[in-house]
Amino acid sequence: MSNPPNRGFPPEEFEARTAKAQALMADAGLSGLLLMTEPEVRYFSGFHTLFWQSPTRPWFLFVPAQGKPIAVIPEIGAALMRQTWIVDIRTWSAPNPDDDGISLLTELLSPLANKSASIGILKGHETALRMPLGDYEQLISSLPGLKIEDATGLVRTLRMVKSPREIEKLSHICVIGSRTFARVPGFASAGTPLDEVFRSFRRAALSAGADDVPYLVGGADHGGYRDVISPPSAAALQTGDILMLDTGATWDGYFCDFDRNFAIGQADDLSRHAYDVLWRATEAGIKAAHPGTTCRELFHAMQSVIAEMDSAGGDVGRLGHGLGMQLTEWPSHAEFDETVITENMVLTLEPSLSYGDGRIMVHEENIVVRANGAELLSTRAVPDLPII
């Protein structure tokens, strides 16, 4: 196993993120950012726990115009938050349905409301409100002077470009993912139930060094699969099946996200052809993904190859996306996304097509964009559909 990078980040990483955010906030006239989703709270504080799995308690981090972020969190998280660079930690005994942090937030935000200041929250594309909507409405109505702006673009601008330490972690989990896929022929063959393949894959990823495998989907069917988001059935793999596994494994809170296709015992010509088209579409994506290209252009670079076999554009909605603390992040390689790709973005290239009688095939690689173009983080898939 390769030597893993250090876990966590030194304080200067969070200082730099916060300083960049505060510069963008100043430009946007924002006196603060109120964050409540796991990746954003972790991005600015380093607070890292699976406890977010429980929907019971809300967690808040406020990034002021100057100075360190302020945590407003359930008391159960105080010990862990004190291990981060955050100093101002305000807690309450949660859960408390009558006041789950709302009076603490009101106290924090009142001085800004009294000045009719603006704060940013995330209310745009790919975001959610991770607190009860009723509590949010109560909070806002108790602060009538406060102006609420959408800071999605601001946070997106920051998070899309990864730091060298983030890239180290992403590279590490992609190596782990690649080693796991290399072991698939050892546990998947005709006769193996698909759910056993999934279970073996998870165990192999853990053995290869993954912390967790939060995402594993796939499909297997004769002459090609028809669905790419289902949990596995207990049906046994059969000769002639095309098997696809797509994983988001994590290391220190950073994801890989790529897939691999395998033919069980033998491959039909149509699936071989689909594989070849997608392999070349990925190749076109790798060539196109350099600083200055837009995501729309990257989309078209892949789509023009896919069109050899499928001109409809498919149902997936995009041909890849950003990657980092979440399985999928901004931007999207899609007609609608004019984001300009810059150095140190980490992206997936994910061409897909429909073929035959309602079959679909997907390919995916993970890259980091360097000054001179794409550098693969995943070990490149072989050019011909592998038969196992």
Next chain:
Amino acid sequence: MSNPPNRGFPPEEFEARTAKAQALMADAGLSGLLLMTEPEVRYFSGFHTLFWQSPTRPWFLFVPAQGKPIAVIPEIGAALMRQTWIVDIRTWSAPNPDDDGISLLTELLSPLANKSASIGILKGHETALRMPLGDYEQLISSLPGLKIEDATGLVRTLRMVKSPREIEKLSHICVIGSRTFARVPGFASAGTPLDEVFRSFRRAALSAGADDVPYLVGGADHGGYRDVISPPSAAALQTGDILMLDTGATWDGYFCDFDRNFAIGQADDLSRHAYDVLWRATEAGIKAAHPGTTCRELFHAMQSVIAEMDSAGGDVGRLGHGLGMQLTEWPSHAEFDETVITENMVLTLEPSLSYGDGRIMVHEENIVVRANGAELLSTRAVPDLPII
């Protein structure tokens, strides 16, 4: 391995859930429920996928006053949704930042808005808004006649009481969890790095039949741990450490959630005493958890034992909770929760205390409430702190 129950549910399960919801909706004067969170969409449709890991796309299920629910979802999910009992499936090519389902929802809800009808959404305790807040605000403002009510209580009432098929699944994953904990002495001893213990635990749970281990936290420290929500460090276990592991493993989308404590090589007297108090507090909870008891009474039954060693009440906020499709569900065993416990509720009993120099200890068991009282789903922890 015990024979697992069937995966999924037959249509009559969803028919029964929907009929119950519609009866409660009629009582509340609601013409529909608009649901968008994973457990609720799955509860009424059977739509089960890890694809929710991606925050990019919103998913909607509308439960009308009569008839089957209507799915308004990204096209990428249509093939999977067609495998459920849902017939009316309306899709769009997502992601589409300009219109991620909003015009489809507007079309669906306009007839109700024109009648000034009321619909329910989840905006109460332990809920979140899993769509962009900006899109929600746009949707509501485009339907000025529509009245939005909080349906959290309605959904909570339904989901708190489990069906026999749900209890089968919960029982199965609790058996898997118990078998996994039984294997801990085989992979955790002085010298083992804590992160390796976690990795081994995950692999053991998968080997025992778990589909996934979305939640695994714990701690280990000399004479007792101080934090129960951290990811593991790479520090090696040492003789005299108290090790705690707390897991939420899943089978077919249902969780177990319990923990176990172990002393490494030897146990200090204070930790032995804390363990004994918590074991007896759990015993008091098991005795108290019968139909007709309130969660507040259950809380006090446990708290009165805990007070032998710690009268402060701790920072955890409650002594257990509901369990099912989520790691934590309503109700809460807490002073504030007057929910009356009924037959077929599945609950955790989770007493905790602080002791010594800032140490904490937690215990947890999973039960189903039967007509004559609690039935353990987890294999009961041994009465004395086990030394491994």
